[in-house]
Amino acid sequence: MKAADKAKHRTDMISSALRSAILERVLMPGMKLPEDSLGERFGVSRTLIRQSLERLAAEGLVELRRNKGAMVARPSLEEARDLFELRTQIEDLVISRVVKNMSPEILGELESHLAKEVEAEHASEPISIRLATEFHILLARLAGSPVLLRYVEEIGYRCGLTLSLYARPHSTDCGIQEHRQIIDALAKGDEDTARKLMRHHLTAVADRALFRTEEGGPLLYLDALEPYAKKVRDGGA
Amino acid sequence: MKAADKAKHRTDMISSALRSAILERVLMPGMKLPEDSLGERFGVSRTLIRQSLERLAAEGLVELRRNKGAMVARPSLEEARDLFELRTQIEDLVISRVVKNMSPEILGELESHLAKEVEAEHASEPISIRLATEFHILLARLAGSPVLLRYVEEIGYRCGLTLSLYARPHSTDCGIQEHRQIIDALAKGDEDTARKLMRHHLTAVADRALFRTEEGGPLLYLDALEPYAKKVRDGGA
DNA sequence: GTATAAAGGATTGCATGCAATTTCGCCACA
DNA sequence: TGTGGCGAAATTGCATGCAATCCTTTATAC
Known part of the structure; x- marks a missing residue:
């Protein structure tokens, strides 16, 4: 039996990376999260991206609208x-x-x-x-x-x-x-x-969270999350 | 815009059906939940079954062991x-x-x-x-x-x-x-x-939950959850 | 010029296929 | 008879393909 039995696997790593990116404000609320682009950036197929997005949606960090894709949640x-x-x-x-x-x-x-x-x-x-x-x-x-x-x-x-x-x-x-x-x-x-x-x-x-910035609609997706993606692709912890 | 915008969709229905089956003790703790058989029974592909199982795993109703499939959780x-x-x-x-x-x-x-x-x-x-x-x-x-x-x-x-x-x-x-x-x-x-x-x-x-039944290992999967599957296939609420 | 409609492109929903891993049965051998 | 290992069957991990849906742009009518 491998020691890496509890090895976190790709879906976990991608979820973590995205979560970090959201919490560190690299991905701002309202940004779109298309499966294709993310998959390409992380070097995996849409399948894994989709899993990750669903996990994050369950945590409330991502909004998942039917047939309209995912975006970083904008809590009211x-x-x-x-x-x-x-x-x-x-x-x-x-x-x-x-x-x-x-x-x-x-x-x-x-x-x-x-x-x-x-x-x-x-x-x-x-x-x-x-x-x-x-x-x-x-x-x-x-x-x-x-x-x-x-x-x-x-x-x-x-x-x-x-x-x-x-x-x-x-x-x-x-x-x-x-x-x-x-x-x-x-x-x-x-x-x-x-x-x-x-x-x-x-x-x-x-x-401190009392007054809002009132920033407008959905922003465009930014691919400056390269550092996050790299860790996942390299399989590093 | 359709009124059925908030229509629960197949994954939700399958999750609900499985959850009910577990809570109503049709699926007992330890039973295996193979993607293939479930998919066949619910009339969908493994993709949707897998999504449902992951959702239930997040709720703690299902244990999901890597490469070894899902089973109804057996909380200690x-x-x-x-x-x-x-x-x-x-x-x-x-x-x-x-x-x-x-x-x-x-x-x-x-x-x-x-x-x-x-x-x-x-x-x-x-x-x-x-x-x-x-x-x-x-x-x-x-x-x-x-x-x-x-x-x-x-x-x-x-x-x-x-x-x-x-x-x-x-x-x-x-x-x-x-x-x-x-x-x-x-x-x-x-x-x-x-x-x-x-x-x-x-x-x-x-x-009342003090003394345990000590029932043995994983039981075999039972396909007497037909009533649950039927609702899903018919698309009923 | 505005509004509506239709076509085209982009993106998701879901199924299926192939490779990898595990499990189980079988046989050899002690 | 019990144990170890080998191979086939079953099952999952992941990628890809096709159809359905939604969004955008363009064209046409008023």
Whole structure:
């Protein structure tokens, strides 16, 4: 039996690449995602592209209109509100589970991630946004419930997408300072404080998403996602 | 523009049919789901079957092992516990939202569903199980959050699947009496009581799933799902 | 000049074909 | 009799082809 039994395969890699491209704002909301062009760029046939798009559609990152192709989702303000509200409640569940599971290893993982965030603070904005999102996902993983993890991932991704539509450009979208405080509260086992901090943190992020840019209709598809495609074609991790 | 713009299409219908078959215990956990046979039975090609299976796999109803085909999921006891715990917490969120949205129409929908449950009480067991599951889903719909609805659906389905693995056969899996009480509490706007009742209700269901049947390996695929396939082939709703 | 209709091009929906992988049966051999 | 390996059958992974649908452009009528 190969060690690569759990090898992620091409569909997974393509999905990940597209997801990253969306979250890092290389693919903006409203952009069309034609199967042919994507297939050509990733070096696979439409079959795999279609699978990936359907997966992303299930996550709410892509809109899939019948006979009219896929495009990066453009969540409405109403959906966005719903999403952010649900997010605070779901992450409440995460917090209480992480407090219950708290251990040195867990603390270590959190610290290690925060270090990465600090390091990337002055790097390119998309990367710091991604790391900020991944902080929440790491927390969810540490909560120990696979299903909860999936939900936090999905909500987190969709909130990220929403921010790229509605948030003002220059917001440091997730305060590193706030992550710091949350970790400290968790380390002390202070569930209540951690909860409050998380709530405040998420509310702050949501509030920054208040006024919209009102950018017009569907943009044209941009093929500057070469870096994403390359990884997939090379079969790299 | 056709009125049938939102026409559910074949993949949706097949997914629904398979989901029903799983929840109504026509397809038991561990059964193999070969693309060919299913395609033949539903009158479509493997392409659509594959799409459906992937969708169900995303919901956790189907396990999809690489190069080894699909089978009805066999959730472990650990997963089951996780699922039931998460379920009570998620449905807490549902309760408080429904209380906030309470209105005569909503009450009407609840009553109307309960009537169906009462009517089917002495009908075949699979149908009453399905109706019981749908009570929770109806509540989630009335909560007004599409994402929350999806999560409740998924968790509910998976819990239903779990019950078909671990629960004793003759349990009236969801007390109609308990649904009755929950509706009453909601009607009075008594969030706390409704929450407690729901918690108790779900715990009761989960507890019935304590001792396992320990049925062996993967069974053989049964093609007695003709009724499900027929609807799909006829294009009926 | 505007509006409507028809033709052409582009894109998706679905089926099928071929190669790769796994599984199962069979036979040899200890 | 039990075990190991080899080969055929079954099944999935992926690509491609054709038909159906939608969008765009052009031509024609008012």
